[in-house]
Amino acid sequence: MSSWGKNNPDQAPKKYWSLEEAKGKLESYCSYQERSQWEVRRKLYEKGIKGNPVEELISELITANFLNEERFARSFARGKFRLKHWGRIRITRELKIREISPRCIQLGLSEIDPDEYYDSLLTQVERKWEKTTEKDPLKKRYKVIQYLMSKGFEQDLIQEAVGSLQ
Known part of the structure; x- marks a missing residue:
């Protein structure tokens, strides 16, 4: 790989x-x-x-x-989520690059609490929305969504979080 x-x-x-x-x-x-x-x-x-x-x-x-691959996957997922605020997609991609087994990837992702995950997404949406200086609301929305996708969050959760802002 x-x-x-x-x-x-x-x-x-x-x-x-x-x-x-x-x-x-x-x-x-x-x-x-x-x-x-x-x-x-x-x-x-x-x-x-x-x-x-x-x-x-x-x-x-x-x-x-x-x-220990399982211990590594759990630690990696916890750290990247809490410190760098990465989403599940980005964490999964990075673990695949490091040739971690799918079972260990699932165990690693289980370390992320769903409520904490969504709260983190909402915080990222609000922060990016405030920092984006675009005047056109559609372009601003597009930029925020692109940023969150690059962080590895899921499209449906991003849409829901951005929709809750407006």
């Missing part, structure tokens, strides 16, 4: 890691913040480790509970 590393396969990494060094660094990398397997693979690729050792390192991290 992603294309990192495919465009420049011959590009040398900045600094190579040995396998022992990689294990220690990955443990601290995964301890600092929840990571997906895709992010760990990408990091290993950047550091010059490819093939079977990558899978061995990832399986060791999973066994030691440093990597």
